[in-house]
Amino acid sequence: MPYFAYKGRNARGELLQGVLESADSGGVADQLFSTGVTPIEIVATSKPKMDGADNWWTKLTEPKIRPIDVQLFSRQLHTLLKAGVPIMRGLGGLQESAINKSFGRVVKDLRESLDAGRELSAAMRRHPDVFGPFYLSMVRVGETTGRMDEIFLRLFDQLEFERDMRERVKTAMRYPMFVVIAMTIAIAVINLFVVPAFAKVYAGFNAELPLMTRVLIASSNFTITYWPLMLAAIIGAAFGFRTYVATPKGRFQWDKIKLRLPIVGKIMLKAALSRFARSFALSAKSGVPIVQGLNVVAQTVDNAYIASRVEQMRDGVERGESILRTAVASGVFTPVVLQMVAIGEETGEIDDLMDEIGAMYEREVDYELKTLSSQIEPILIVGLGILVLILALGVFLPIWDLGKAAMHK
Template identity: 75%
Template sequence: MPFFAYKARNARGELLQGVLEGPDSGVIADQLFSTGITPVEIVPTKKPAGGNADSWWGRLFEPKVRPIDVQLFSRQMYTLLKAGVPIMRGLAGLQESAISKSFARVVKDLRESLDAGRELSTAMRRHPKVFSSFYVSMVRVGEMTGRLEEVFLRLFDYMEFDRDMRQRVKSALRYPSFVVAALVVAMVIINIFVIPAFAKVYAGFKTELPFMTKLLIGTSNFTVQYWPVMLSIVIGAGVVFKLYTDTPHGKYQWDRFKLRMPIAGKIMLKGTLARFARSFALSSKSGVPIVQGLNVVAQTVDNSYIATRIEQMRDGVERGESILRTAVTTGVFTPVVTQMIAIGEETGELDSLMDEIAAMYEREVDYELKTLSAQIEPILIIGLGILVLILALGVFLPMWDLGRAALHG
């Protein structure tokens, strides 16, 4: 259908402008009148809904919509809808008060889509990079059940939990990452600048060098001589790895490997399962059928290996199997969790018990994150000790041998 640019005035006489999609200008006028807006001018345009006059250059460098923007939007929508504010008026207020221009543009498109007769969930689906499929599905359920404000509140709580989980993981990994990066930089500096200087000194000894010293000098010479090749190999390996993990099979294998990594793997597994339990509880409380809920939840766990296991649960439920049996066959849930699922199925309190499962996993993740540094520090200390030992032996053994030879002489 064609697009029409309009100018109109609201009940307060304020001038409004926008773009709507419709078969003709008469239908656009009817849409405006139905929302309490009086059209002043309606003209055809090629600009699609949600477009604006900003240059493509400005959009290129415009900040992206952040998850916190969507989270605050969810809380604001809950407050507005609970207070009885019409959704169109609420979106207009959110558009004007939005700090992020990018998100203000999205809210504007939501308003124009609603003006065009679309549902809110359909309008959100036009922005997949802003609103996830899980978010859109939950909004759709809220529209169907008339509990939209409740869904927005639950989405806000879910996004708050997810953001807190990610922040704690980043915080826990910050110190180990810094230490590892410092070690890598130190190794590069030592190989390129320090060892070559010692090699010139040792060359004047006119004596056989210890094996460790030869090893260090050989490694340093190789690094100095072939560093462009080594750098190209590292960059090429990174590109190949990125391309491989972008494929469905590569992403599946990488996500599976991450869960088996020492120390970090169990934290990621528990965090992913906590996100699954929380989102499943949310969809169940919102009235989503179990099969549809599992299908939607599989898209929220951010791990294709776990998502595949959840899809297996969905297929099993479709065949008439119990959730307990399908959960056991996945092989990713602990016996305690499967027992709680069994009780939830028997009592009809699966959604509340899923919340309990999520809380249990959250507590375990919290404990693991608090002790993560303590678990990693011994490994870092051992690695640093081995590095210092190799350097000390390689650098000081020739001096020791030379000093001993001088004493014997």
């Protein structure tokens, strides 16, 4: 996504400036408003650079900043602030002890920004690829309420939850992906090497070959003749898909389609709704107004389609509608969740109940991921069986027919 340089003023009238990443200038304005900053000027710019990162060799060899780095940073900062350590001294210690040198440079920039009079949220806003909109908004809430140590602990818990979800999805998909890759390689080897060898043998029979054998040989000849074009088409299709998905419209359409995919679609939906519920509960417990909280939470669900539904909820609440009514209109929540939202609104404990909703979805996702392999295995076995059957019929039917002819003689 492109980067935009901004100038704005916070609630105290102080001038702030920095660089944010967003799809357009309107997205930057929304991010700024959600953190209590009124934008004055927003212009397109290049990606912000940090000291020591301009050298091409440094860019090539420097370690990437991982989510675990931000997670550990949140936990360490919580411990330091809770112990009464001044934030400048705490950041200095974290900079010196940083194992990831790239993240160490980010911490150094945070210290320098604080030393220049910026707030911590404004300093973090200079690194949109490290600290996301939700993280920035929660830090802003901590600055407003004076509960920075508690905010960083909650952010640590949230990041741990998201990391655990990603790891479980990767673990569940490892075996199916391995089987699919192995089948793809097997098909390529059969078409390029196995079938041509048998085709030379069958050519000496001077007899009409069975249909399955002719199909195999035609497929093999096509692959051998046009494999450069097929490879170029696959690469072009992959590049075109990535380019389309990188656009706001393309990402929206793809995220909508993902939720309708067999087996994995329901897991993606529940995972996104779990992130929404957890994030909403965290922002509500931290004292963020509901409208502002929904605006920020929409950016954490990692799905443009669901994010648009959450934004519709925000617009409805802004018009004075209840959370329940807007949740029903969104069309993405289950009846059980809607019932809990209704109870939460009546009792004023929406934050606790949203936490329970997040935990419920998390348990469902955990169960779905544990059974994912068993759900995909029958499909893979059927696919592998069809492949073996086609290969066996195509290769051995001519030999079988030849043997029958010899017996009749």
